[in-house]
Amino acid sequence: MWQRGAVTERAPLDVDLALLGGGGAASLLLAALARHGVRDLRIAVVDPVRRRGQDRTWAFWGHPDNDLDPLLSASWQQVEVATPTRRRVLDLAPLRYAMLRSGPVYDAAAAAERRLGVTRIVAPAETVTDDGTRVLVRAGDGRSIRAGWVLDSRPRPPARPGRTTWLQHFRGWWLEADRPVFDRRRAVLMDFRAPQPTRGVSFGYVLPVSDRYALVEYTEFSPDLLTDAGYDTALAGYRDLLGLDPTGLRVREVENGVIPMTDAPFTARPSPRVVRLGTAGGATRPSTGFTFSAMYRQADQVARALAAGRPPVPDAAYPRRHRWMDAVALRALDRGGVGGPEFFDRLFDRNPAERVLRFLDGATTPAEEIAIMSSTRLVPMIAATAGDAAHRVRDRLRPARPAPPIPAAVVGAASGAHLEAEPDAVGPGSATPPG
Template sequence: MQSRVDVDLALVGGGGAASLVLAALDRHGVRDLRVAVVDPVHRRGQDRTWAFWDRPGSDLDPLLSASWRQVEITTPAARRVLDLAPLRYAMLRSGPVYARAAEAERRLGATRVVAAVQDTHDDGDRVLVRTGSGPTVRAGWVLDSRPRPPARAGRTSWLQHFRGWWLAADRPTFDPARAALMDFRTPQPARGVSFGYLLPVSDRYALVEYTEFSPALLTGAGYDAALAGYRDLLRLDPSRLTVREVENGVIPMTDAPFVARPSPRVVRLGTAGGATRPSTGFTFSAMYRQADQVARALAAGRPPVPEPAYPRRHGWLDAVALRALDRGSVGGPDFFDRLFARNPAERVLRFLDGTTTPGEELAVMRSTPLLAMVAATAGDAAHRVRDRLRPARSAPPVPAVVRDGAPPHP
């Protein structure tokens, strides 16, 4: 076996973030670049689903499983049908993404190292990537998308955790023109927010999911009971349904900082690089933007360092929103219902994705419970001061992310 592989760019981790980078390099015609992908698993098939907002006409269109121009937001008091134009809500399963990345990998002539990474050493000129069972990779730059804990513990640390059933019906059952995005009629946890959603791919096939934003996970039986309850709430007859697949996932929702540039020539992508929006769990759009920025930079002969996933002010907004939800000063169903009731749908969706302007963000903030958010802002400011005056706490480990960024959300 070759003892060392010399490349210009090493992708450490071969999941969604790396796959998007490979596809972007190919899309932007980057050639004469030596690339290695280092991951213990050569990923194929359906192991996760991404959901996100975008405009029709992107290069992702041929890969989508489904998309919707109309979505429903439901609370115990009201049901809102939102027209998302000019945006859409889109579903992308991992199989086509991995297949496109494999084709890009072939066209780029990339080297695949199927081995776990033991450590990386950045001397400022090159990065040594040491593996346990494969060759050492020496790279000019490393893009690392492996899960990593934040730099320190957050003031608020929640999890977005969920289980979904892919349901096949024996007769036309679902409306493929409309998705149920956030249905807050589910029983709400004592501390946190829960909702269900329904993403129909056809009139006989759909993803039905139960999601919680809360500090702790449920048991497997707890998720199944919640899903069965939501299925019954939707008046779906279980005798006419078959569960074809089950999806589970955990995404961190925290104001703890993730270090996107741990050393001069190592750049982190995905959740470890800050691509997950703390208040929503959305990840895919930020990963896609950053992959495109990396490819454009390399095509122009610049370092492959993307912009921060979200404006800095959004980190503060997320910290305040998480604090208000965690302290119970605002209720999740009321909070999201007010956002959609008092703003155009496009503005809310772009806010959830982190692409609004300061003026639009001010309008969104005005639609939230003012006194509660002012109190959360003051509490967050006081907590920040206390953090500066005491030793840093170590951050808890980040649970494995089975699926990146699903409805709001996720």
């Protein structure tokens, strides 16, 4: 310590790596550091909350037998996609759809913290100053951290406003039934039989843990949020559409989430030694809100880099061409050129399910993407492509405007399997961003 006038200040804590935010992205990273045998790194976590228990659910697809398998609540080789005219069962082989609740992830992160000797500061990070050699972080409790690298997963607005900005927002009920009512063999990935909003897309989904216990959720892709009563009414309607008798059901838990769907750019590397992860680092897929798989890849890439003595900088979450296709798809949906149920129905009808899921994860080849694009309605997609190109030209000719702040609902409400607020949220395939 030293004296400056009448104020006593502590010397900064020197670390090699500081994690700002302690939600899903940071928890996955801590577990990955332990998994990849990272040693002899001084690490600090700066977050005002100690995350524990079941505060969110992630759902995602991937290959079986990876390091997440011991943590899963359930997984399915088959999923169902339903429209008002038909119900289709899809075989995902060689992939599977899986559910991961937050409790085991937080437990794995806590074990990794102890193994790695992490210093935890239970306070918000208030300022971050990068001089190109070290980063000074000042925390809300008056302490300072001087770090070689900062990995920041706190919610952040995009670098500029998007040409199209929607939200993925949802509410889910964990339902316990008096008798067997759920099909444990398969999940409902997207059920478009729910009433569609005037502007946007809505669907339900069902993730069964057993024949008596499942997460039943209502999701919208649209510009505006619903009221609490609106979500509950929509969920009750979807429950009734499934033929579930409410007198034989109990709501054990409720999950809510809000995730940004926008073609606005998120700055993944705001300064030389600060790297953003999760939604702030571009992990949320603009056209769907899916987040978890990209967030997991970021954690794995950072851990591998640190284990090899390289800078902890992950690859871009999605290829540039995918971000362009997302912008076009969002524009087509927003301007009414294509309907959401029809758009997704055609994708799954005219492509192998495994190809569609890899496309949503940004893992397809250009040849596969041409096949996927040709399965959509070409005229409205061409119109959306032309409109997007014209909008990009206008953006270059006028001064850049600052992006609006992220709505409080996005920063604080995401909780599970969809997108993260990093957002961390619940939903079909993100599954969820904060932290």
